[in-house]
Structure formats: structure tokens, C-alpha cells
Amino acid sequence: MPSESEERTAEEPCRLTVTREGPMLVEGPVEVVLDDGTTVRSDRFTVALCTCRRSRTYPWCDTSHRRRSRR
Incomplete structure (x- = not known):
């Protein structure tokens, strides 16, 4: 049985x-x-x-970046 690292290299990259x-x-x-x-x-x-890092659900994005004012 292949190890976890060997298994990952055989798959498509993330x-x-x-x-x-x-x-x-x-x-x-x-x-x-x-x-x-x-x-x-x-x-x-x-x-x-x-x-x-503005997300209230960090590390998942909750679109808080959209409320930032743009210059």
C-alpha cells in the first residue's frame, strides 16, 4: 500500500x-x-x-473584502 505522500504525487496537483x-x-x-x-x-x-483577514468566518471568505472603500 502506498504512503500518503506517494499517493498525492500520483494525483493531479491541487x-x-x-x-x-x-x-x-x-x-x-x-x-x-x-x-x-x-x-x-x-x-x-x-x-x-x-x-x-476581514472575514468573520476566517479562513473561509465571507466577502467582507467587498465592503472596503476603494481609492
Whole structure:
């Protein structure tokens, strides 16, 4: 039986889409390890990760970046 690392290399790479003024889109399911060591998981087919840290549901994007005033 292959180890977990060997199994991942045989699969397609995970796709990340960086948006200019919004979240980072990740093809799921995903597991995110936060800076405090907490692990959160989403089984959705695409996950929006917050990059502005304004989200009340961090690390998931709740579109809080849209309320920012633009100059």
C-alpha cells in the first residue's frame, strides 16, 4: 500500500486561483492548518480562502473584502 505522500504525487496537483481583490480559490476538498495549529476542513468542490483577514468566518471568505472603500 502506498504512503500518503506517494499517493498525492500520483494525483493531479491541487489548483489554486489567486484573484486580484478577493479570495484565493482552491479546488477542494481542503484541510487548512491555521497559525495556532488548529485544523479546519471543507469538503466543497471549490473553497474561497480569505486573504484580507476581514472575514468573520476566517479562513473561509465571507466577502467582507467587498465592503472596503476603494481609492
